[in-house]
Amino acid sequence: MSIPLIQQLRVGGYIVKQKLRGRKRYPLVLMLEPLFRCNLACAGCGKIDYPKPILDRHLSVADCLAAVDECGAPIVSIPGGEPLLHPGIKDIVAGIVARKKFVYLCTNALLLEKKLEQFTPSVYLTFSVHLDGLKEEHDKSVCQDGVFERAVRAIEAARDRGFRVTINCTLFNNADAERVAAFFDYCMTLGVEGITVSPGYAYERAPDQQHFLNRQQTRNLFRDVFRRNTGKKWVFNQSSLYLDFLAGNQDYRCTPWGNPTRNIFGWQRPCYLVGEGYAETFKELMETTEWDRYGTGAYEKCADCMVHCGYEPTAVNDTIAKPWKALAVAWRGIQTEKPMVPDIDLSQQRPADYVFERHVQKALEQPLPGETRERRRRAS
Numbered sequence: 001m002s003i004p005l006i007q008q009l010r011v012g013g014y015i016v017k018q019k020l021r022g023r024k025r026y027p028l029v030l031m032l033e034p035l036f037r038c039n040l041a042c043a044g045c046g047k048i049d050y051p052k053p054i055l056d057r058h059l060s061v062a063d064c065l066a067a068v069d070e071c072g073a074p075i076v077s078i079p080g081g082e083p084l085l086h087p088g089i090k091d092i093v094a095g096i097v098a099r100k101k102f103v104y105l106c107t108n109a110l111l112l113e114k115k116l117e118q119f120t121p122s123v124y125l126t127f128s129v130h131l132d133g134l135k136e137e138h139d140k141s142v143c144q145d146g147v148f149e150r151a152v153r154a155i156e157a158a159r160d161r162g163f164r165v166t167i168n169c170t171l172f173n174n175a176d177a178e179r180v181a182a183f184f185d186y187c188m189t190l191g192v193e194g195i196t197v198s199p200g201y202a203y204e205r206a207p208d209q210q211h212f213l214n215r216q217q218t219r220n221l222f223r224d225v226f227r228r229n230t231g232k233k234w235v236f237n238q239s240s241l242y243l244d245f246l247a248g249n250q251d252y253r254c255t256p257w258g259n260p261t262r263n264i265f266g267w268q269r270p271c272y273l274v275g276e277g278y279a280e281t282f283k284e285l286m287e288t289t290e291w292d293r294y295g296t297g298a299y300e301k302c303a304d305c306m307v308h309c310g311y312e313p314t315a316v317n318d319t320i321a322k323p324w325k326a327l328a329v330a331w332r333g334i335q336t337e338k339p340m341v342p343d344i345d346l347s348q349q350r351p352a353d354y355v356f357e358r359h360v361q362k363a364l365e366q367p368l369p370g371e372t373r374e375r376r377r378r379a380s
Contacts, residue, residue, distance in 0.1 A: 002166075002194030002235045004123055007075075007102050014074045015320050025257045025286060027073040028313045031272045033263035034059040034092065038082040040108055042142045047081055053364060057264050061088040065095040067262040070282045077104045077128070077259075079272075084111040090118040097124045104128045106168055110147065112154035121162035128168045128196065129155055133175070133183045141172075155190050165192045166237045172200045173213045177224035184225075184234045194237035198308040199246070201273050214304040215296070215343055219248035226334040238308065240330040242315035246306060248340030249329075250315070254295045254305065258313025260285060265363055270294040272309045274301055275356050297344040300352040 011028070018026040035058035036047045048055075059067075068076055076096050083089050084107055096103040097120075106128045119125060132141040135148040158165050167187050171180065187195050199218040213221065226247055236243060244250050256271040266278035267285040274294065279285035295310075296302045305311075319326040 002237045004164075006123060010102070011074050011316075012320060015317070019320075025291070027071050027258060027260050028316060029075040029077050029259045029309075030068060030071045030073040031259050031261040031309065032059075032064055032067055032076050032078050032092075033080060033261060033272075034064055034078065034083060034086050034089075035264065036081045037085055038080060038108070039085065039110055040082070040142050040144060040147070050360065051364060054264070054360065058086055059262075059264055061091045061095065064088075064092045064262075065099075067282070068096055068099060068101060071260060071262070073101075073260075075102045075104070077106060079106045082108055082111070084115050089115075093119060093125060097122050100124060102126070104166070106130065108142065108147065109151035109154035112151075113157045116158060116161060116163070119163070121164075123164070126164040126166055126193070127155075127158050128166045129192075130168050130170075131183075131187075132170055132172075133179060134186060137175075137179060137183070141170075152190065155192065159191045165190075167192050167195045169195055169197045170200050171197065171213070171221060173217050173221075175221060177221060177228065180221075180225045181228035184229075188233060188235065194235040196237045196308065197243075197246075199306050201305050201307045212304065213306075215306055218246060218304075218306050219340055219343075222246040222334075223248065223336045227336045229333065232333050238312060239315045239319050240326050240334075241318050242308060242312045244329045244334055245311060245315060247334045247336060248343075249335050249338070250318075251341045252311055252314045252318075253297075253344070254302070254310030255313040255317070256291060256294055256310055257286060257289075258316075259309040265359065273305065273307060274299075275359060276353070277355070277359065293350070296349075297346055298349055300349050303346055303349060 015028070036050050037055045037058075038045070038048050041048050078092070083105055086092065089105075093103055093105060102124050104126045107130065109129045112127065112129070129151055131148065131151055132138045138148040138151075139145050155165055167190075169183070184195060199213045199221070201212060222243075226243075241250055245252050259272060260282065261268040261272040262282075266280055267282055268275055269277040269279060269285065269289045270291065271294070279288065293299060294302055296305055
């Protein structure tokens, strides 16, 4: 089993409670992004090219834990940047674990072996290590040689010390299904709990825009990959229905409020991948965001997205509503030969509004939430 039973029960109970309370929109995973700085410069990343004054800032420990309390989601994912560069990451993780929230610390693992002694193994803590393929593919993806081998050593060290470890993999349009299958086979030898896999999304600011997948490419690639899962030997840290969706077998719309993002700018509208403005509070984000204006079919920027942060919450809600449906997919495996469901019509989507640079400039000109002008002056 890729996810401990206690986590499945807690998350399932949380969802049932929200539905009993009649809440239409509620978070499942808080995307807590305490900094954008990283020790790699991946071509597909839209985070690392912020101006230096932005890269030099980070959320305080108190701000991070306040966001966890304010949001109330049962799971907290800590992406970045590279979270292990944050000077208070030990205290951030400890505070989340003390709240009995399940925290996934996403890392490229370059600092993981060195930092392991700062953390204590717990059912509430998982290191989600970024690997985009075997050595050749991964090192090319992160634009640096030797990263794959260092990450594998860190995974083994973490497992030896009793930590939960998963692998976080992003696939692009240059992925070869045979090599991806070989990579998934290799992951199963590392003793990790499972793999989180997602198609790459065209970040507005990513340096390399040519290798992102469109939706039909995503469906074709995942079908080609899943055809090679003979014996259902791969374990994924995701719902079976989300994987089925990637293969073109489910007709889903994204749930952008399912994985809300808190970063140094505030609460990001509408989701982790599309930055169209920021709210000062989680309540403001949920109540004032025009959610219907976003998503595939509604907004041009969302046209090719099938990423887990938007569609996994949809699949999880479907799983809770129709558990027999998810069990059937898990039992028989992902269908790769039947006709795909029709994709979302894009003819009525509104055109993209490229506003992100304005938000960055605004952040450079004024203090961020909770930041004094003097602190901002010293950071710049």
